[in-house]
Amino acid sequence: MDSIEVVNHAIKNRRSIYTNMFSGEPVDDGIIKQMLENGNWAPTHKHTEPWRFVVFKGKGLHKLANFQSELYKKVASEKGTFDQNKFEKLANKPLACSHIIAIGMKREEKESLPEIEEVCATACAVQNMQLTASAYGIGCYWSTGGVTFYEEAKPFFGLGSKDKLLGFLFIGMPKSDKWPKGKRKPIDEKVRWVKD
C-alpha cells in the first residue's frame, strides 16, 4: 500500500473495540506512549493544546474503578436513583482493560477561545490516539459513560471547574484480529456542494 492507501485504510477500518472483546493481555506501554505522542499532534487553535490525559494501569485501574463507583453511589443515592448493576459495572469494567486514558480539556487562564474550540481540539487528539491504537492492532473505545459529566469527578483527574472531563479511552488487546464491520450512511447524504 502507498501512504495514501494506508491512511484511507486506517481511517475506514478503525473500530470501537469494547471491553467484552478484550483478551485481558497487557498492552505495551510503548504503544500507549506513541498514542499519547500522536494525540499531542492534534490541530489546536492559538496553540492552546488543551488536551490533558491521565493514564491508569495496574493498581491505577483499581483506584479509578473504586473512585468512579463510589462517586456514582454517593451522587445517585442522594438523588434516589442508585442502581446496583450500574455500580458493579463501574467497579468492574476498568479491570477488564489494560490501560484507561481519562480525557480532559484544560481551559487557559485567559480563555482566549470559545470553549467549544477547546473541546474540538481535544476530540481531534482522541481520534489521533484511536487511529494509532488501531494501526497497532490494539483495541480501544471512547466512553462518555460513568462519572464523565459529574462536576465532583474533576479534581480526581487534575481538572478545575472551568475544565471538562470528556470521557475515557478504554484500551485492551483484542481477543480476535477479526474486527467488527463498520457501518455509515453515505457521505453524500450529509454534504451539500455549492458550485455556482
Ligand SMILES: Cc1cc2nc3c(=O)[nH]c(=O)nc-3n(C[C@H](O)[C@H](O)[C@H](O)COP(=O)(O)O)c2cc1C
Ligand atoms: C464522543 C464519543 C463518545 C462515545 N461514548 C460511548 C459510550 O459512552 N459508550 C459506548 O458504548 N460507545 C461510545 N462511543 C463509541 C461509539 O459507540 C462508536 O464510535 C460508534 O458505535 C461507531 O462505531 P465505530 O467507532 O466502530 O465506527 C463514543 C464515541 C464518541 C465519539
